[in-house]
Amino acid sequence: MDNNATKRQFYIGGIEDPWTGSQQDRDRVLSILRGFEGYDPLEALIPALHELQKEYGYIPEEAANIISQEWQIPATDLFGVVTFYADFRTEPRGRNMLWICEGAACYFMGGPQLGQAAQEKLKIEYGETTLDGEWTLRRADFCYGACHLAPLVDLNHTVFGPLSKDELGRLIDNPPKEPEGSHKL
Amino acid sequence: MTQESNVEMVNLEIDGKPVRVPKGTFVFRAAAMAGINIPNFCQYPDLRPFGACRSCMCEIVTRRSNIDISCSTPVSEGMKVFTRSPKVLEAQRFAVEALLVDHPIDCPICDKSGECELQNHAYYTNVRTNNPLARPKNSWEYETLSESVMIKRDRCVLCGRCVRVCDELVGSTALAWANRGNDSYIDAAFGKDLKDSPCVSCGLCIEVCPVGALLNTSYHDTARAWFLKKVKTVCTFCGVGCSMELHVEEETGRIKRIVGTQDTGINNEQLCARGFFGFEFVQRDDRLQAPLVRKDGELVESSWQEALSLVAERLPRYQGDSFAAIAGAHSTNEENYLFGKFVRGVMRSNHIDFDAGMGRGVRPAGLRDVFGSDAPMNGFVDVYENAGCVLLIGSNLSATHPVFTYKLQTAVRRRGSKLIVASPQAVPLSQIATLDIRYREGAEADLLNGLAALIARRELVAHDFLAQRVDGLHEWWQAAQGYTAHGTSANTGVPVEVLEQAAEIYATGGSGVDGRGADGLFPPSAIFYSSALTLRDGGENIDYGAAALALLTGNVGRPGAGVNSLKTANNSQGALDMGCVPFLLPGERPVEDPESRRALQQAWSLPDPLPARPGLGLEGMLDAARSGRVRAMYIMGSNPVEASSNPQRVADALGHLDFLVVQDMFLTQTGRQADVVLPACSWAEKDGTFTSAERRIQRVNKALTNYGQSIPDWTILVHLLERMGFERLYTHSDQILAEIAAVVPSYAGINRRVLERAGNVMTMRPGRVYRNPSLDEIKRLGVQWPTTDADPHGTPVLYADSFPNGKARLVGVPFQAGRLLADGVYRGTIRISLYHQGTGTMTGRCPTLVSLDEGGAADSSPERGRGVGMLRSPNLQQSGYSTGQLTDI
Numbered sequence A: 001m002d003n004n005a006t007k008r009q010f011y012i013g014g015i016e017d018p019w020t021g022s023q024q025d026r027d028r029v030l031s032i033l034r035g036f037e038g039y040d041p042l043e044a045l046i047p048a049l050h051e052l053q054k055e056y057g058y059i060p061e062e063a064a065n066i067i068s069q070e071w072q073i074p075a076t077d078l079f080g081v082v083t084f085y086a087d088f089r090t091e092p093r094g095r096n097m098l099w100i101c102e103g104a105a106c107y108f109m110g111g112p113q114l115g116q117a118a119q120e121k122l123k124i125e126y127g128e129t130t131l132d133g134e135w136t137l138r139r140a141d142f143c144y145g146a147c148h149l150a151p152l153v154d155l156n157h158t159v160f161g162p163l164s165k166d167e168l169g170r171l172i173d174n175p176p177k178e179p180e181g182s183h184k185l
Numbered sequence B: 001m002t003q004e005s006n007v008e009m010v011n012l013e014i015d016g017k018p019v020r021v022p023k024g025t026f027v028f029r030a031a032a033m034a035g036i037n038i039p040n041f042c043q044y045p046d047l048r049p050f051g052a053c054r055s056c057m058c059e060i061v062t063r064r065s066n067i068d069i070s071c072s073t074p075v076s077e078g079m080k081v082f083t084r085s086p087k088v089l090e091a092q093r094f095a096v097e098a099l100l101v102d103h104p105i106d107c108p109i110c111d112k113s114g115e116c117e118l119q120n121h122a123y124y125t126n127v128r129t130n131n132p133l134a135r136p137k138n139s140w141e142y143e144t145l146s147e148s149v150m151i152k153r154d155r156c157v158l159c160g161r162c163v164r165v166c167d168e169l170v171g172s173t174a175l176a177w178a179n180r181g182n183d184s185y186i187d188a189a190f191g192k193d194l195k196d197s198p199c200v201s202c203g204l205c206i207e208v209c210p211v212g213a214l215l216n217t218s219y220h221d222t223a224r225a226w227f228l229k230k231v232k233t234v235c236t237f238c239g240v241g242c243s244m245e246l247h248v249e250e251e252t253g254r255i256k257r258i259v260g261t262q263d264t265g266i267n268n269e270q271l272c273a274r275g276f277f278g279f280e281f282v283q284r285d286d287r288l289q290a291p292l293v294r295k296d297g298e299l300v301e302s303s304w305q306e307a308l309s310l311v312a313e314r315l316p317r318y319q320g321d322s323f324a325a326i327a328g329a330h331s332t333n334e335e336n337y338l339f340g341k342f343v344r345g346v347m348r349s350n351h352i353d354f355d356a357g358m359g360r361g362v363r364p365a366g367l368r369d370v371f372g373s374d375a376p377m378n379g380f381v382d383v384y385e386n387a388g389c390v391l392l393i394g395s396n397l398s399a400t401h402p403v404f405t406y407k408l409q410t411a412v413r414r415r416g417s418k419l420i421v422a423s424p425q426a427v428p429l430s431q432i433a434t435l436d437i438r439y440r441e442g443a444e445a446d447l448l449n450g451l452a453a454l455i456a457r458r459e460l461v462a463h464d465f466l467a468q469r470v471d472g473l474h475e476w477w478q479a480a481q482g483y484t485a486h487g488t489s490a491n492t493g494v495p496v497e498v499l500e501q502a503a504e505i506y507a508t509g510g511s512g513v514d515g516r517g518a519d520g521l522f523p524p525s526a527i528f529y530s531s532a533l534t535l536r537d538g539g540e541n542i543d544y545g546a547a548a549l550a551l552l553t554g555n556v557g558r559p560g561a562g563v564n565s566l567k568t569a570n571n572s573q574g575a576l577d578m579g580c581v582p583f584l585l586p587g588e589r590p591v592e593d594p595e596s597r598r599a600l601q602q603a604w605s606l607p608d609p610l611p612a613r614p615g616l617g618l619e620g621m622l623d624a625a626r627s628g629r630v631r632a633m634y635i636m637g638s639n640p641v642e643a644s645s646n647p648q649r650v651a652d653a654l655g656h657l658d659f660l661v662v663q664d665m666f667l668t669q670t671g672r673q674a675d676v677v678l679p680a681c682s683w684a685e686k687d688g689t690f691t692s693a694e695r696r697i698q699r700v701n702k703a704l705t706n707y708g709q710s711i712p713d714w715t716i717l718v719h720l721l722e723r724m725g726f727e728r729l730y731t732h733s734d735q736i737l738a739e740i741a742a743v744v745p746s747y748a749g750i751n752r753r754v755l756e757r758a759g760n761v762m763t764m765r766p767g768r769v770y771r772n773p774s775l776d777e778i779k780r781l782g783v784q785w786p787t788t789d790a791d792p793h794g795t796p797v798l799y800a801d802s803f804p805n806g807k808a809r810l811v812g813v814p815f816q817a818g819r820l821l822a823d824g825v826y827r828g829t830i831r832i833s834l835y836h837q838g839t840g841t842m843t844g845r846c847p848t849l850v851s852l853d854e855g856g857a858a859d860s861s862p863e864r865g866r867g868v869g870m871l872r873s874p875n876l877q878q879s880g881y882s883t884g885q886l887t888d889i
């Protein structure tokens, strides 16, 4: 067990994988699942995945396998769900998660330029994480349903817009310490 | 037409053609039944409708006219459908054009070219443009998902057939859709190797992929579809008896791949890994090229002339009890019949047997005492379509009879059939079992007899059935009442509550105690096990227990029920039917019966009566060889040395013989002991019939020219008989079949025409996801013996009216506290291989199967056998039973 735990310490963009595969981690997953006792596993799946992701920043494969076993959901279905929703991630991510919206409205209002600026500033490409593990940058090819704010970005589940390149730069220099999930428009 | 009594029919019109189909049929299937093809990608018969690709759009007129997808629209009375109107063609063309936007159109290098549904639909719908500017083409590299499955994702049209067949029809759920929308792709869970998933490498996903996205690793880049000659035949491995097509490249005469074909056979396109990938052995360079004769202690190549003359000259000296023979469980009925005739009629010996599993011969089955025959009573299709409950005991059918278990899981998951899996260790089906019972190793007999006693105590019995059709109830109870719930629990290690539950589910066909129908019977329950389970000492008690369960509950002679003890190899059942058993003549007639012997003597025009004493079985022959009582043996298509758990001992026994003849495709360890080795053809190189584990007689068709100088087993026998002074009796295997039809009562009236008509088209699936077929419909799947001259179409369910001996006779097994098989008989756990079979003579020479099997390399070299050790010996895996009885033979 211990051996495995050390083996799993790989680095993605400088961050340590929060999931070590230890008994503690496994118990943590089980306790999340216990929170949904009495619910139909298929109904509880998405909320449970959210909790898991809050805990680890992504959905570790082993954790998904535990869910699959405990709730008798095929691993393929879990994989399907986790990759279907853009918000779920299958790899560890940086401490800040920045999405640049390139949905139709934002695209025309300058989304790609914002994306270019962000990539230059952070010295990473879409989908990557900075070496210090601070930032993960992703392109949203869907629409946030907030096109009146176009072009917008989503930083740690908070939407900011409309933004100029400079404003985006300042946002990156000074990311607000908002609790995840609050929407300040 | 179909038997319509239990199905409501609907009339509609498709392209002006009146069509009449069962209610619930989808328009697409109704059209297919009327011979009208509609473009489609995501529809696949027998899957739930999906409606994702929109390529099957038709104009469907009910109250108003609509362009709608035909694959998911059920028919309705008076409906009119147009499949080719200009409006429809335009809609269909649009759907295909949309798919072509992303498709790489790399047809020149695609395996699927020539049989690709995208090509066909583009052609059919007259696509004229492919707008390359719409957006950049998708581009993915070839990727290997496992040793058996490759994927080229840019060709994928996202129809989802692969994901859905794997889930719905195979039960593996090994493939997933990843991502969403235009970025979707097919993958194993979390991008892992498919081999680490529940994938069983059945190849169905490859088979159903309409385009060249999922690819067969062994076929990839080896042939062009249009140069392949397709020959329909039956699988040569297990007793399921799947229909398949061998695809042979005309120019090279080599098999390039095997596919299952839709609507054909009991498997309906499904195969297992062995069936799908197990053909490479046929064209291996280590096949025997020419006869071998021992000269100065060495086997050297010789001519047929020389080899046969030698055999013909030597054999007559050993006529009578000093001659013994082993038939082939993979040989055709014609060959085994002729072999039996040769051994009994010419060599005048009853020492004939075949390997019934684990290198052991056939034992007199307990089922024969009860019913008069040990043949499985109900067929695969009947059971998975009709059984309310299936009780599986002590067998890993997923390894021994894979395709049946794929079907069984659909019965459980779709139809809600109850499944009781009783096994000392978890087997794949345990996962979906309604009740998963783990009992102590070797406690099968106690478990079954204990359950029977429980059912009797709880009065869950079929009184009328017992009164009318069963003898010996009183005596049975005298013996069986010793089985109390607690006693059974103590002997088997199964908790009393679980026993109670199992008894109730089985006895009530899964319907609960209030489920009795008007006829006083509960819904049907079927029992299945591998007959290899009963090959050990005391094995008959398992048969008695199973028989008691079925008889008490009236689960005999009706659809969805029966005691089904499945023989393992593709033609074990046939070998038994043909009388390759020391105690039975062809047609299961006892050797001791003077009347049967006389009939056979007459049919074979023999001057002298046939030997009257039952002969020695496989183990007995080897003992007799050791002690010098048997001095010559003839082994056809069997490898007793490698099949044994103690190869050295068997080889020693054979070493004692004066004269040994072996007929095989390869030089096996058995062949190395021989004085003469005769090169035989594989199943792909000959005509004949196999009888599957459910008594189904099916045609095997020659697809290849003979390898080297090899000739089919039956031809070798004919030549040999000629040299021994008999006239040439047969020039084609059909002539032997005709003789079988005349001589073997249960095969009466069988001929090539009947078999070909029956096996070819599966007519019972008019497009509903699920329904219960009638027995008449099941009958059309192919011929299950017994047949009669008047009705050669067979009998799907045995004993509907009577038993061979009039009534069935219950046999009680007295309870004996603490009984378990002798200590030390069971040791270790055997890894069960989904990929290898028997001694691995065939499967061990198929590179794909070898690579799929973990540790296969060590396990399956042609030289393998002695050193590997018993725990890895695939022979023990053949029983599919996860423990082996490691006693010497």
Ligand code: SF4
Binding pocket: B149, B162, B165, B166, B170, B172, B173, B174, B175, B194, B198, B199, B200, B201, B202, B203, B204, B205, B206
């Ligand atoms: S080979 Fe069979 S089991 Fe494996 S993924 Fe394909 S359909 Fe599923």
Ligand code: SF4
Binding pocket: B155, B156, B157, B158, B159, B160, B161, B162, B163, B186, B205, B208, B209, B210, B211, B213, B214
């Ligand atoms: S891989 Fe083939 S079967 Fe699977 S979704 Fe793609 S096109 Fe359909």
Ligand code: SF4
Binding pocket: B235, B236, B237, B238, B239, B240, B241, B242, B267, B270, B271, B272, B273, B274, B275, B276, B401, B402, B403, B404
């Ligand atoms: S080995 Fe058995 S299950 Fe597999 S394809 Fe052959 S007959 Fe069918």
Ligand code: FES
Binding pocket: A101, A102, A103, A104, A105, A106, A107, A142, A143, A144, A145, A146, A147, A150, A152
């Ligand atoms: S396109 Fe960006 S919010 Fe709608």
Ligand code: FES
Binding pocket: B039, B040, B041, B042, B043, B050, B051, B052, B053, B054, B055, B056, B057, B069, B070, B071, B072
């Ligand atoms: S075949 Fe009908 S929608 Fe795909």
